[in-house]
Amino acid sequence: MSRFTAPRLVLGALSVAALLATGAVxxxxxEPVSPIPAAKVTNPGKVxxxxxxxxxxxxxxxxxxxxxxxxxxxxxxxxNLKTSIGDKWQKGPIxxxxxxxxxxxxxxxxxxxxxxxxxxxxxxxxxxxxxxFTHDLAVDLLTSIPQYVAEFKKVFGHDKLTIDEVTQAIxxxxxxxxxxxxxFDKWLKGDKKAINxxxxxxxQLFKSSGxxxxxxxxxxxGTSFQKMGLxxxxxxxxxxEGRSAVTGNDAERFNFKVPTLRNVELTYPYFHDGAADxxxxxxxxxxxxxLGKKFTPEENADIVAFLKTLTGDQPKFTLPILPPSxxxxxxxxxxx
Amino acid sequence: MSRFTAPRLVLGALSVAALLATGAVxxxxxEPVSPIPAAKVTNPGKVxxxxxxxxxxxxxxxxxxxxxxxxxxxxxxxxNLKTSIGDKWQKGPIxxxxxxxxxxxxxxxxxxxxxxxxxxxxxxxxxxxxxxFTHDLAVDLLTSIPQYVAEFKKVFGHDKLTIDEVTQAIxxxxxxxxxxxxxFDKWLKGDKKAINxxxxxxxQLFKSSGxxxxxxxxxxxGTSFQKMGLxxxxxxxxxxEGRSAVTGNDAERFNFKVPTLRNVELTYPYFHDGAADxxxxxxxxxxxxxLGKKFTPEENADIVAFLKTLTGDQPKFTLPILPPSxxxxxxxxxxx
Numbered sequence: 001m002s003r004f005t006a007p008r009l010v011l012g013a014l015s016v017a018a019l020l021a022t023g024a025v026x027x028x029x030x031e032p033v034s035p036i037p038a039a040k041v042t043n044p045g046k047v048x049x050x051x052x053x054x055x056x057x058x059x060x061x062x063x064x065x066x067x068x069x070x071x072x073x074x075x076x077x078x079x080n081l082k083t084s085i086g087d088k089w090q091k092g093p094i095x096x097x098x099x100x101x102x103x104x105x106x107x108x109x110x111x112x113x114x115x116x117x118x119x120x121x122x123x124x125x126x127x128x129x130x131x132x133f134t135h136d137l138a139v140d141l142l143t144s145i146p147q148y149v150a151e152f153k154k155v156f157g158h159d160k161l162t163i164d165e166v167t168q169a170i171x172x173x174x175x176x177x178x179x180x181x182x183x184f185d186k187w188l189k190g191d192k193k194a195i196n197x198x199x200x201x202x203x204q205l206f207k208s209s210g211x212x213x214x215x216x217x218x219x220x221x222g223t224s225f226q227k228m229g230l231x232x233x234x235x236x237x238x239x240x241e242g243r244s245a246v247t248g249n250d251a252e253r254f255n256f257k258v259p260t261l262r263n264v265e266l267t268y269p270y271f272h273d274g275a276a277d278x279x280x281x282x283x284x285x286x287x288x289x290x291l292g293k294k295f296t297p298e299e300n301a302d303i304v305a306f307l308k309t310l311t312g313d314q315p316k317f318t319l320p321i322l323p324p325s326x327x328x329x330x331x332x333x334x335x336x
Numbered sequence: 337m338s339r340f341t342a343p344r345l346v347l348g349a350l351s352v353a354a355l356l357a358t359g360a361v362x363x364x365x366x367e368p369v370s371p372i373p374a375a376k377v378t379n380p381g382k383v384x385x386x387x388x389x390x391x392x393x394x395x396x397x398x399x400x401x402x403x404x405x406x407x408x409x410x411x412x413x414x415x416n417l418k419t420s421i422g423d424k425w426q427k428g429p430i431x432x433x434x435x436x437x438x439x440x441x442x443x444x445x446x447x448x449x450x451x452x453x454x455x456x457x458x459x460x461x462x463x464x465x466x467x468x469f470t471h472d473l474a475v476d477l478l479t480s481i482p483q484y485v486a487e488f489k490k491v492f493g494h495d496k497l498t499i500d501e502v503t504q505a506i507x508x509x510x511x512x513x514x515x516x517x518x519x520f521d522k523w524l525k526g527d528k529k530a531i532n533x534x535x536x537x538x539x540q541l542f543k544s545s546g547x548x549x550x551x552x553x554x555x556x557x558g559t560s561f562q563k564m565g566l567x568x569x570x571x572x573x574x575x576x577e578g579r580s581a582v583t584g585n586d587a588e589r590f591n592f593k594v595p596t597l598r599n600v601e602l603t604y605p606y607f608h609d610g611a612a613d614x615x616x617x618x619x620x621x622x623x624x625x626x627l628g629k630k631f632t633p634e635e636n637a638d639i640v641a642f643l644k645t646l647t648g649d650q651p652k653f654t655l656p657i658l659p660p661s662x663x664x665x666x667x668x669x670x671x672x
Contacts, residue, residue: 064415069400076660080399081399277667319653319654335427
């Protein structure tokens, strides 16, 4: 063994110990799914600022589209559309993934092209098909609003207001958007009456059929990229190619980030192309295409019943009041 | 005098007494403006249901536009756009009036074509240029969502779910959207330090110049229709003709409902065509066109300072979580 091997092994052992300590792996009962931890807010001021930015449509060219337009926190952190509506009613290329529990994902976007929430937050603002603004215009706009300037200064302790502070604040808010206390989590924690017999059968089938191979961990997904259409090819008009568009590796064509199943009852329609309207359809398609398994109607219903136990407490907060534009603020011109 | 005169006089006297009793007229200090009363919630369940409906984009054809899109409660109950964005990004015909304190208006819409909030609420849902749905489709949609069905039943005590119940609930929520405790209201109630010397000068000028002839009462407006361009013609590309389009009376051409000045700091841009970006512009134009008066920069600044004392407590509530669609719910097809 080379002299580099030993330290690497030590690191590996430490990582496992750390995972055990955080409860991400439950050695006790060895369930492949673990409860969602409650949000830990370390900087409430940053979270409040990020909440305002998340709801502020002035970060779009039109003054009409905010982060919340497509990641609507009244609707499971999604827009419940096949693909989203962007600037000038452009048709989005892909289904809007939920922002709920997204801090638990290994990377952001369906193809994982953003390494974290901060990097993700800058994407839609500058995407010509989404909010269609630029980072410079967004910063100019915020700088023209005295209440924002004061709030940024208070939160960050300096006068610099760049897209870095903007996306940091949005990410800090998004990190609080977790949904603990799902009935299934109560069951995981020992409340055996939290789910009923059908829901438990669904979970057992979910495990024994292999769904759990990809949909595991606290977020039941979000930790790996997998090919859509593994056993049988997936037929879609959607041109998204997934992971290969990021890595340039042809072997990763049609590999997408495994979506979380948390709150899946609220985040219809399903798949990267939004083609499945209902959980029944989604379970059927996943069984056939990913596992080579045709679930009976009863089995399908059991799994759907289990999936509905994954709806947790939705983020509860007061609708933010946005600071008004000043006379210097450039007004949006949505029709130009 | 005819035999019909006497009862009419009696009614008139009763009405004045009623106004005095409600505090709408403050006989004591004879100010032409009175404080905004706090909201009285008599049916909290109906208000909660109305709040959900107000935030629910499924009441639009696209599944993307809710009441809150154009009457954004994060932004003074308006969209801060010249004219609103409707279905498929259609350009709206007129500036979106604030929903805040709108229960105090004599009628709804700029031309007063809806007699109250309930009648107003049905308008945008079915307007092909706005939410582009129909009342029947809205009712079908809500009827397909079990949680909504149960909530309507609980609130109204019967199984009937028609557009009448829908608009009643939305109106009940909107009636709570009042903004008491503005600094100016504190001054009106006797706290003489609540506004400063410049703001007081502005109010005195606002009264002595005649602004108050139209912008009076608790809402500083909303109680009458007036011609836009009284002394001097108003030049605009906007084709709206105002009150005459409702009454057919040519003498009422370009008569619009006098907008409230409550929270006017938040509800830019101004006028029915949204042509004035700033309060400074709006005060200048109003002075010249409605009063034949050219305010000096100092006078204008004083009035603007006064107007900014009219920002009250914004409605504070938890963002509603919407009940999920069921398998039977028709999915929106925004691009078709």
